[in-house]
Amino acid sequence: MVTSRSVAALVPATLLALTAFLASSCDWLSGDIFPSWLPYVEARADLAATATEAGIGPLRSLDTVEFVNFIDPADDVDKSKILAYLKGLNGEALVAFEPAGMAASENWARIPGSIPLYNGLGSRIIQTPTGFIAGQLSFSMDDLTADPVPWAGGIPMDSIVLAMGSPVNYYVIRAGYDTTVMDNQFKIQVYDNAFALEITEVRSIDLPDTTKYLVDAQYYGNADLSAGMFRILVRTETAVYAFSLKSDASFIIAAGDPESMGPMPMSESRAWLTADGVVTMNRSSETYLARYAYDWTVAKTTPTDLLQITGDTEAYQIMSFDPSGSWWYLYDQLTQHLYALRTWW
């Protein structure tokens, strides 16, 4: 039997509990059940269904997502695609999605005992002036239904390859510590379309640490290198550094020391170069993406803006940022959905 006396005792106890509950929840004022990045979503793809459709069985992992920008010069039609490399229980598949709506338009499956040509399919994707290379197969964006062509080139594991020009040249970029000269170096090797080595250029880069990995490399400028710059992203154990080297049509890289920016803190080995700055991924008590706009005049950088990631952060995999700075891709491992998102800046 509940009496008025027990009610009177219950009221302050409940109010106290509520007060404690609210007081301990200051961090909750900004959070709903939907992830913070949802407003930036442009489209979504169900990779589980895509994997099944590609015939590789249940999806195990997503290796690569790259945006391949391509305006067909013949008819000025935008034929850009989002490429995703999926690994399933029964094989692997490269899938091309339409950027608008992320409908799967083509897929190429590497399944044991299936089409031998596709055995050369791989997850490392290089954008070329006419299409892209995935593993050891070269695809033409003009006609994705055509069979890919085997590519004779090779990609060293510690390098990033850029393909530019017509006929195409391959720029194999590395960064490392040269034990002979005891120096941190940026190295670029240029191969012709037959993959014959033409030029090798080396520049010293100023790093406080000898432990480093090449994280990203991009070229912004004219394809003939007459006006542009190479940008690389190198990470040490705790931070990432960006370097910018002016291109030169004759010597690939102009004379002079590269400009540098950093350190930019990061807790994972994920960072990306975009036209609007460097983006790093950080996981601590909170998970967030930080953008550092390019500023080569200061020694220490602070984030230009942040995007806090809420939701099942452990399940989120940031796949890539489009070099133009327009798009980024997030994979939710729990739901097996791939999201294409607009950048927040």
Add this chain to the structure above:
Amino acid sequence: MIKFSGRAFSVLLLAAVFLGTPSGRAEAQTAGDSAAIVFASYPEAAASFADTLVAAMIRELGDAGFSPASAYDNRLDATLPDSELAGAALAESKVRWAAVVRCSIDNRRVLWRISVYDALDGALVASDARAAFAGLSALPLMDESATLVAEAAAALRGRTAPGASLEYRIRFSSPDDGAAVAFGSGSSSRLIGTIVEGGLVAPYAAFESEVAIVATVSKDGYWTHAHTFKPGLTDEPVTLPALMPRTRHSLSAGTTIGRLVGLAADYRYHIASDSVFLRGSDQVWFQLAPGGGSPATLHDELRLGLGAYLFLPRPSRFRIAAGTGLSGIASVVQSDTGPGGLYFDLSLDAVWISYEWHLPKVAFFVEQRAAYSFGIDSGLLRRGWWQAAHAPMLLTAGAMIKW
């Protein structure tokens, strides 16, 4: 034992003292247990019966929970009435209770009377008078008489001093015009009138001041309320709290932490007033892009469920409601080129708990809820319990109107 003489009866005075020796009313109310017996007899023939009575009273008072009694050993005039004898003994010994025992012989009959008085106000709280053949057969009757008196006195050990009688008519004020007011509650209540223009003057009743009075207020469509008050000696109106209406419908508006750019509306239909209800609610909110640079996402949640008030009386000011139901959330994610993806999540509104403070027409609430998403393909939420940014439950606060 001291014997009084000179009268044709015996007087025995027995006092049981509680917790010390009270000197006044206040002290008497907190007095302890002890006893004293004063014994006087005339003629001698009554002495043996008087001794028996005194012994029986000492024994029975002890058995009834009083401290062991002792004889009152001062001399008193046995011709005085019992009440005066008790008053004199109580004043001198400063004890709480006094039992006066008279015993006399009339021809071949023995007559006795036992009376217990309370020092608090001098009231007679127990008494028994009998007569019997003056022989051995009278002794069991004396024991029985002592037992009855001791038990009757023990039943009133907790009595308090009555207040002074009220000399005015009790006035009530109430916001509930038309409400009937009765003294007492239940079938024994006595209707005293109806609230008119916010007030009622009750017919005169000889209530005592500082004694609790129950006034029952009732009105069609409202929960009956029993209001307890203690009138003072001065004529102060008694303010009756507003009656709680029996709720059939309620409509609320509120907002949710994390959904502050939006509004929730909730309708409840009470299957049983203020007890069990069906609810339907809709909440629309915009999820803003945290870094800017993008249109907000529009969410619309529809909830259907069943709830009930728990634990507390239905007209309570403070109430706890809980329930369960289903939730469907439609989300429209805007793209640069216009309306983008449309998503739909279906969840089990597993449990919600609402803490509410009720006034007659409105109530304020804070609601917690835990929901479980079914993780359907068309949705954005994975299968599992909802997880707000940093909390396992969503908090909603708002106000409701009731009718």
